Amino acid sequence: MSEQVPLQRALYVVSQFPCLCETFIVREISALIAQGVDVRILSLKPPSRDPIQRESAALLDRALHPHLLRTLTQSLTAIARHPGVVLGSLAAIVADSWRHPVVMVKSLVAVFRGLEHVSWLKGFDPQLIHAHWATYPTTVAWVLGRVLDRPFGFTCHAHDIFIERQMLARKIDDAALAVTISHYNVDWLSHHATPKAEHKLKVVHCGVDLDKNPWQPNGRATATILAVGRLDPIKGFETLIEALGLLRQRDVRFHCRLIGSGPMGDELRQFAHDCAVTDMIDFAGAQTQDVVRGSMNSATLFVLPSQVAEDGNRDGIPVALMEAMASGCPVVSTRVSGIPELIEDSRDGILVSERDPVALADAIQRLLEEPELRARLAARARVRIEHAFDARKEATRLHGYMAEVANGR
Numbered sequence: 001m002s003e004q005v006p007l008q009r010a011l012y013v014v015s016q017f018p019c020l021c022e023t024f025i026v027r028e029i030s031a032l033i034a035q036g037v038d039v040r041i042l043s044l045k046p047p048s049r050d051p052i053q054r055e056s057a058a059l060l061d062r063a064l065h066p067h068l069l070r071t072l073t074q075s076l077t078a079i080a081r082h083p084g085v086v087l088g089s090l091a092a093i094v095a096d097s098w099r100h101p102v103v104m105v106k107s108l109v110a111v112f113r114g115l116e117h118v119s120w121l122k123g124f125d126p127q128l129i130h131a132h133w134a135t136y137p138t139t140v141a142w143v144l145g146r147v148l149d150r151p152f153g154f155t156c157h158a159h160d161i162f163i164e165r166q167m168l169a170r171k172i173d174d175a176a177l178a179v180t181i182s183h184y185n186v187d188w189l190s191h192h193a194t195p196k197a198e199h200k201l202k203v204v205h206c207g208v209d210l211d212k213n214p215w216q217p218n219g220r221a222t223a224t225i226l227a228v229g230r231l232d233p234i235k236g237f238e239t240l241i242e243a244l245g246l247l248r249q250r251d252v253r254f255h256c257r258l259i260g261s262g263p264m265g266d267e268l269r270q271f272a273h274d275c276a277v278t279d280m281i282d283f284a285g286a287q288t289q290d291v292v293r294g295s296m297n298s299a300t301l302f303v304l305p306s307q308v309a310e311d312g313n314r315d316g317i318p319v320a321l322m323e324a325m326a327s328g329c330p331v332v333s334t335r336v337s338g339i340p341e342l343i344e345d346s347r348d349g350i351l352v353s354e355r356d357p358v359a360l361a362d363a364i365q366r367l368l369e370e371p372e373l374r375a376r377l378a379a380r381a382r383v384r385i386e387h388a389f390d391a392r393k394e395a396t397r398l399h400g401y402m403a404e405v406a407n408g409r
Helices: 023-034 068-081 083-097 101-115 118-124 136-148 168-174 183-192 237-249 265-274 289-298 319-327 357-369 371-388 391-406
Strands: 009-016 038-045 128-132 152-156 177-180 224-228 255-259 281-285 301-303 331-334 350-352
Touching: 009 023, 009 118, 009 136, 023 038, 023 391, 038 101, 038 136, 068 083, 068 101, 068 118, 083 101, 083 136, 101 136, 118 136, 128 136, 128 391, 136 152, 136 168, 152 168, 152 391, 177 183, 177 391, 224 237, 224 289, 224 319, 237 255, 237 265, 237 357, 255 289, 265 281, 289 319, 301 319, 301 357, 319 331, 319 371, 331 357, 350 357, 357 371
Parallel strands: 009 038, 009 128, 128 152, 152 177, 224 255, 224 301, 255 281, 301 331, 331 350
Antiparallel strands: none
């Protein structure tokens, strides 16, 4: 048997880089680079105007971004040089998405932004083209793989499988490496996308950098509740605010800090007013990872009441939960999607039913009032993260899968 050659060059396709809320992708790329892989990043959108995380800033010189004129000229050049492959790919995309014109147009634009870099990519010669999110990034990775005659892979997470299933069965079938972040997703895709998912999908957790999330069980505030996440229906922050109102009615002392921005910002602020907890909750907006870590290191407990939204969207396994658990902050969450794979109720944290403000208030109150319980759950949670959600270990597993693909296995 021939010895496996290490993976040397990989291209990552992402929706946007840098992106404030996708630190898990940055950690994965950084871990692969630390293991000797030359990773380049193809961003389908220009950089956002959000603050740039330090980890992302260190990778900026590896990123390729779209340029309007170059997109037009270079993509046409790619079509002229590979007409059969490109036009066939575009036809497949149109056939899959013509009933959804917005998705179709966005897919075509994304593909052209990917084709813009074909000439450069031929020189870089990636052994694998890998995308995060099974939507537009994976569509581009699929097309580039066909144009460059290179294997492609992707990692799927949450909304990209629960809501936007773009050519998903074909992508799973065609991919040299299909990855998802939970066993829940494997089961769901096996029933809703293709039976092949059960055998083809590899589970690689999004993990946390344990060196940057050190164990800090001591010196915490006595009544500070922290919540971190996009202000979106799937996070269940309305349930959290309602639970806070119940705690106030019970004369429980607390202060809550909610870090994040999103479409529900104004609605949640109004709801906090309606629940008479405006003075007890701080809407802190989007913050850098350093600020988030500082808050996790000082909070009494962390709450993320994830829920299935009306449109079927839901979390995968929220990285913010992993980071809180790694830091020594005890957590409360819900039995939604892959979260029970991260947290065993009453062992690594407390789980309650989604959309149940009374159960959530009871769990929060219990943790606020029982320091011994907080300490026990926090200690077990750290062990759980070290065992199954260490970013370096998960990147090593992914690296192994990628190397097998690069070696033609």
